Amino acid sequence: MLKNLGTFATEYASDTDDIAEDFYDPCLRKSVTYDRITGFFSSTVFHLVHSALAVFFTENDGRMRLLCSPRLSAPDADSLLFGYAARSNAILAETLRAELAEMLDSAHAVGTRLLAALVASGRLEIKLARVAASVSEADKRMFHDKVGVFTDSAGDVVGFRGSLNESYLGLSANGNIESVDVWPSWEGGRDAQRAHNAVSRFARLWEGEVPGVSVVGLPDDIRRELERVAVDADLEALLRHLAKQTPAEPVVGPPAVGGIELRRHQINAFERWVAEGHRGLLAHATGSGKTVTGLYCAQTALAAGQVPLILVPSQLLLEQWGNQVRELLGARVVLAGGGHHEWSRGGVLRAAIESARVERPYAVVAVANTAAGPAFRSQVRPMSGKLFAIADEAHRFGSPEFRTILDWLDAPWRLGLSATPERAGDAEGTAAIVDYFGGIVHRYTLKDALDDGVLAPYVYHPSWVSLIEAEQQRWDALTTEIRRRFAIAKAPGAKAHTAEQLRMKLIERARLAKGAANKVPAAADLITQHYHPGQKWLVYCDNQAQLADVRQALDRRGIRSWEYHRQMRGDADTTLKLFDVSGGIVVAIKCLDEGVDIPSATHALILASSRNPREFIQRRGRVLRRSPHKTVATLLDVLVLPETLDQNDPKWSLAIGELARALQFANWGIGQAATSRLEDKWVSMGLSLAQIDELRTAGVETDDDDEGDPSSD
Known part of the structure; x- marks a missing residue:
C-alpha cells in the first residue's frame, strides 16, 4: 500500500533529490493505476523507472492513462503532442508516425517497443487534448503544472503537481531542473482535498466533460501502427529486460554543447532541422x-567536416559568436567585418575553409554588410x-541589400x-528567407x-496618455492622406512608387504615437513612483530626442540615468557592465532589440512600441x-489612448494597435489586474467588451504590417 512507504516529502526537487528513484519508483511499485497529465511524453522515461514498471504492470496488473496537451494559449490551442501543431487528424497521424519511426531508430528503441506493446494490450491509454483559452483557471492549472495521480488497491491516493514532463529530461537526475509538490490523501486537511480534486478533475477531463477541452484518442492509423510494432514485441520479455537493468548501466544523457545541456x-x-535535410528556420x-541551438547544430556540422559560416547583422554579435565558437566548440575562428580585415589579405579566408578538417575545425x-561585398564573395x-550557413537574426537577410548573399551562397x-523570421510588411523579403532556408521547421x-x-x-x-492637440491634428491629417493614398495604391494601373509613398505616411503617423509628448512626463512619474536603488531598469525610447527628454526629466527629479545607443560618445560596453553590477536606469533606443544580453535587468519601461511583432517580442x-x-x-x-472612441474615429487604428499589444x-503576465484595467479603459471609451473579446481573439503577433492596415482607418 502507498501508506506503507512512510512519510512523503512535501516537495521533491531534482537539484537535491532523484525524483525518479525517491518518488516515482516507490509509488509505481505500490499502485494499481497511474493517471497523468503531461505536456510531453517519451518512452525514454521507462529507462528511469524500469524495475518499478515491471512490478506495476505484471505483479500489480497496473493501468496507466496519459492525457497529453503541451499548449494553453489561444494561438496554440491546436497544438497536440510532442510540441507539433497538427490541425487535422491526417497531419497528426503523419506527425506521430514520423515520431514513432524516429524513436524506433534511436538508442531507446526497447522503450519504444514497450510503449507500443502497452498501448496494444490496453494497459496504457493515451489521449490528446486541445485546450481553449476559455478553460477555467483550475482546469488550466492541471495542464500548465502537469498533474499526476497514483492510486493503490485500497483506494489511497498520492497526487502531485509540478513543472516536469513524463520524459527523460523531466525525470532524470541529469535532466532539467524540476520539482513536484506531493499530497497523500490519507494525511487529511488540504492534502486530502488536493488529492480528491486531482482525481475528480482528471476523470472529468479524461471523459471530455470539461468545457473548452476537446479530448480525442490516438488516431486509428497510429493505433494500427503501434499494434504492428507490438506484433513481434513480447510484453513480459520487454518488462523483464528493463527489470534486469541496473541504475549503474549507462543511460544516454541529453545532448549538450560545451557542457551546456x-x-x-x-x-x-x-531533430526537426535534421529531419528536413539540415535546413530550416527556427x-x-x-x-x-x-x-545555443545554433551552436549545437554547428557542432554537428564540424563533426561532419563542414565549416560553419555564421552571418550576423552587427559587430556586437560578431564578437559574441566568435567567442562562443572558440570557447564552446574549440574551433579556430576567422572574423570578417566589424574592424577585422585579416580575412581579406592573400586569400586567408579561402585558405582557412580549404584547410578545415574534423581534427582541425574552422568556423x-x-x-552581413561585409559578406555582401565582392571581396568576401570571391573567396x-x-x-x-x-x-x-547560419544566419543569426535571419529576418535581416530578407532586405534587398543582404538578400544578394542568399543568391550565391549555395x-x-x-x-x-530569429524570434520572428517573417518581415513585417515585406512579403518579398520574407519569401526570400523562407525559400533559402526551407521554411520554418520549429x-x-x-x-x-x-x-x-x-x-x-x-x-x-x-498606463496611458493622450496626444496633445497639435499631435492629434497632425494624426487626423495624416489619416485622411493615408486613406487617399491607399485608394490610389489599390486602383488598377497604380504606379509602383505609390505603395512606397503610402508606407512612408504610415511610418510618419506611427512616429507620432511613439514620440507622443505626454510620454516623457509619464515616464518620469512612473520611475519616480516605482524605482528603488539596486533595481535594473531598461527604458525603451523611439529616438535620441525622446531619449534626451526622458533623461532631462529624470535629472530634474534628482534621478540619475545612463544612455545606450549606437551613436553614444561613451563606452557602450562599460555602461552595460556597470549597469549589470550596480543597477540603475539605462535609457536606450533600438540597439537593445538585437544582440545585447542583460539577463539581470529587472524592469522594462516601454515608451516606443509598434505593431511590429519583432520589436515587442525582442523587448519582452x-x-x-x-x-x-x-x-x-x-x-x-x-x-x-483617447478619452472616447468609435470605429469612424481617425484614432481607431491607433487605439486598436495599442490595445491588441x-x-x-496582460494575458501572459501574472494575475488579472492588468487585463481588468485595460477592459475598464475600453468601457470608459464607450466601447463594449464584446468588441475587446474580438480584439483579444485576433491577437497581435499575426499582424504582418508594422503600422497597421490602412483599410481599417
Whole structure:
C-alpha cells in the first residue's frame, strides 16, 4: 500500500533529490493505476523507472492513462503532442508516425517497443487534448503544472503537481531542473482535498466533460501502427529486460554543447532541422536559447567536416559568436567585418575553409554588410559546398541589400535563427528567407518559453496618455492622406512608387504615437513612483530626442540615468557592465532589440512600441531572461489612448494597435489586474467588451504590417 512507504516529502526537487528513484519508483511499485497529465511524453522515461514498471504492470496488473496537451494559449490551442501543431487528424497521424519511426531508430528503441506493446494490450491509454483559452483557471492549472495521480488497491491516493514532463529530461537526475509538490490523501486537511480534486478533475477531463477541452484518442492509423510494432514485441520479455537493468548501466544523457545541456524545445528544434535535410528556420523567442541551438547544430556540422559560416547583422554579435565558437566548440575562428580585415589579405579566408578538417575545425563569423561585398564573395563562393550557413537574426537577410548573399551562397546545410523570421510588411523579403532556408521547421513562442520556465514570469503595468492637440491634428491629417493614398495604391494601373509613398505616411503617423509628448512626463512619474536603488531598469525610447527628454526629466527629479545607443560618445560596453553590477536606469533606443544580453535587468519601461511583432517580442524577451537573483520581472507600458472612441474615429487604428499589444502582454503576465484595467479603459471609451473579446481573439503577433492596415482607418 502507498501508506506503507512512510512519510512523503512535501516537495521533491531534482537539484537535491532523484525524483525518479525517491518518488516515482516507490509509488509505481505500490499502485494499481497511474493517471497523468503531461505536456510531453517519451518512452525514454521507462529507462528511469524500469524495475518499478515491471512490478506495476505484471505483479500489480497496473493501468496507466496519459492525457497529453503541451499548449494553453489561444494561438496554440491546436497544438497536440510532442510540441507539433497538427490541425487535422491526417497531419497528426503523419506527425506521430514520423515520431514513432524516429524513436524506433534511436538508442531507446526497447522503450519504444514497450510503449507500443502497452498501448496494444490496453494497459496504457493515451489521449490528446486541445485546450481553449476559455478553460477555467483550475482546469488550466492541471495542464500548465502537469498533474499526476497514483492510486493503490485500497483506494489511497498520492497526487502531485509540478513543472516536469513524463520524459527523460523531466525525470532524470541529469535532466532539467524540476520539482513536484506531493499530497497523500490519507494525511487529511488540504492534502486530502488536493488529492480528491486531482482525481475528480482528471476523470472529468479524461471523459471530455470539461468545457473548452476537446479530448480525442490516438488516431486509428497510429493505433494500427503501434499494434504492428507490438506484433513481434513480447510484453513480459520487454518488462523483464528493463527489470534486469541496473541504475549503474549507462543511460544516454541529453545532448549538450560545451557542457551546456539542451532543453527539450532545443532538442525538438534540432531533430526537426535534421529531419528536413539540415535546413530550416527556427522561430524561437528572444531569451529562449537560439544561439545555443545554433551552436549545437554547428557542432554537428564540424563533426561532419563542414565549416560553419555564421552571418550576423552587427559587430556586437560578431564578437559574441566568435567567442562562443572558440570557447564552446574549440574551433579556430576567422572574423570578417566589424574592424577585422585579416580575412581579406592573400586569400586567408579561402585558405582557412580549404584547410578545415574534423581534427582541425574552422568556423567563419561575418558581418552581413561585409559578406555582401565582392571581396568576401570571391573567396567564399567557390567553397560553398563545404559550408554550413547560419544566419543569426535571419529576418535581416530578407532586405534587398543582404538578400544578394542568399543568391550565391549555395551551402548544403542552412539554418536561420530569429524570434520572428517573417518581415513585417515585406512579403518579398520574407519569401526570400523562407525559400533559402526551407521554411520554418520549429516554432517556440514567448508564451511557450514562459510556460516552460525558460523565461522569468512577469508583472505587467499598463498606463496611458493622450496626444496633445497639435499631435492629434497632425494624426487626423495624416489619416485622411493615408486613406487617399491607399485608394490610389489599390486602383488598377497604380504606379509602383505609390505603395512606397503610402508606407512612408504610415511610418510618419506611427512616429507620432511613439514620440507622443505626454510620454516623457509619464515616464518620469512612473520611475519616480516605482524605482528603488539596486533595481535594473531598461527604458525603451523611439529616438535620441525622446531619449534626451526622458533623461532631462529624470535629472530634474534628482534621478540619475545612463544612455545606450549606437551613436553614444561613451563606452557602450562599460555602461552595460556597470549597469549589470550596480543597477540603475539605462535609457536606450533600438540597439537593445538585437544582440545585447542583460539577463539581470529587472524592469522594462516601454515608451516606443509598434505593431511590429519583432520589436515587442525582442523587448519582452530581453527583460525576461533568467538570472540567479531575479524571480519575477516587471514590464511597464505607456500607451496612447483617447478619452472616447468609435470605429469612424481617425484614432481607431491607433487605439486598436495599442490595445491588441497590451492585451497580449496582460494575458501572459501574472494575475488579472492588468487585463481588468485595460477592459475598464475600453468601457470608459464607450466601447463594449464584446468588441475587446474580438480584439483579444485576433491577437497581435499575426499582424504582418508594422503600422497597421490602412483599410481599417
